[in-house]
Amino acid sequence: MDTRSLTFFLSLCDTLHFGRASEACHISPSALTRTIKQMESTLGVQLFERDNRTVRLTREGEHFQAYAREALIQWDVIRNSLLEDAQELQGEISVYCSVTASYSFLYDILNKFRRQHPKIEIKLHTGDPESAIQRVMSGTDDITIAARTDTLHNSLAFKHIATSPLVFIAPQQDPQLDAILQGTIDWSAVPMILSEEGVSRKRIDQWFKAHQAKPKIYAQVAGNEAIVSMVSLGFGVGVVPKIVLENSPLATRVRILAIQPELQPYDVGLIALKKKRQSPLIAAFWSQTG
Incomplete structure (x- = not known):
């Protein structure tokens, strides 16, 4: 199954900017525009109101956004549940963190993880830490290493790694x-x-x-x-x-x-959607910290 179009759609929902969304998805703005137009044509409704300066979700777009997020979560759950009986886990995990987090915490986690699960591929994205939680909630990435917010959304799971003043x-x-x-x-x-x-x-x-x-x-x-x-x-x-x-x-x-x-101080740790924690791949990564 090709779920990329849903991922592209959710990225645009989060940024409301074709340039930033296409950069996050590693495609050209024109390719993103074509994908959205194809989705709108298939659904028979307009998902976004857009002009030269702004992009806004329509009411139909907001409804489809909720569906797209749930669909991606359920796809990951069923796809990875099929791997539970496999002798060796394989697949892909998308991880997002800041550059500092990548060499402060991620190196030790991946060093152990790669030895235990060599067939699981890690897709690493680095950038502004303030985007981390939203990327996980939108489904753009599976896991992030980030500071826990004072009011963490109830759909998210958090696992402590370190405290930083x-x-x-x-x-x-x-x-x-x-x-x-x-x-x-x-x-x-x-x-x-x-x-x-x-x-x-x-x-x-x-x-x-x-x-x-x-x-x-x-x-x-x-x-x-x-x-x-x-x-x-x-x-x-x-x-x-x-x-x-x-x-x-x-x-x-x-x-x-x-x-x-x-x-x-900062409470730094792993953050992922609770529903995605059911995935054997995510669970294996989650277990790498104390």
């Missing part, structure tokens, strides 16, 4: 910034470099609100590695998971600030 970082040497950071800090005078969205952004926003402080946001970026880079260049103060800093080639160019009270 969230830390404030600043350039190693910046006399002007050092003067601002002395004593009681006036956060409205501190240029901040923060994530656009996600767990760390929600926690720093809550932290500032609790301290009745209005930060001076210099830049909002996607990806923690970019925050470390901008801070090392002297653009301001950032907030990143400590594990990102420890694995960064720029770690010696920044310093951790002793800001109190500390931010709530």
Whole structure:
């Protein structure tokens, strides 16, 4: 069975952008457009309203989105259940994580997993960690390594791997910034470099609100590695998971600030749809962590 068209459709549902969806699916925008038009022709309804600037799901598209997600989950379950009696598991698992997670956690997991299940292929995608959970929920990827959100959706399963503090970082040497950071800090005078969205952004926003402080946001970026880079260049103060800093080639160019009270740490682990945990392949991967 060819389920790629459903995967392409769900990717477009999540991004509402033909360029980003086609990039995530590793096809051209024109190929994605043809796929969607063929689906609409087969179904006899319009799934998306689109013009030169926006893409929106129609009411029919929202109904089909629910069907497509359930269909892909059920397909994976039945396909993999047929492998349970096989002497050796085989097939494919799609994994998504940030670059930092790929060498901080994934290497050890895959090193053991590949020895035990050499016929299971791993399709690895790396990118912005804030996209991780949505990619799993949409069916684009089977498993992700990511930070647990404060309110994890009840359709998702989580397995703890590690805890990483969230830390404030600043350039190693910046006399002007050092003067601002002395004593009681006036956060409205501190240029901040923060994530656009996600767990760390929600926690720093809550932290500032609790301290009745209005930060001076210099830049909002996607990806923690970019925050470390901008801070090392002297653009301001950032907030990143400590594990990102420890694995960064720029770690010696920044310093951790002793800001109190500390931010709530990251709880990093495997995340997958509960329904997909029934798959022997997913279960085998899941068992690789403690």
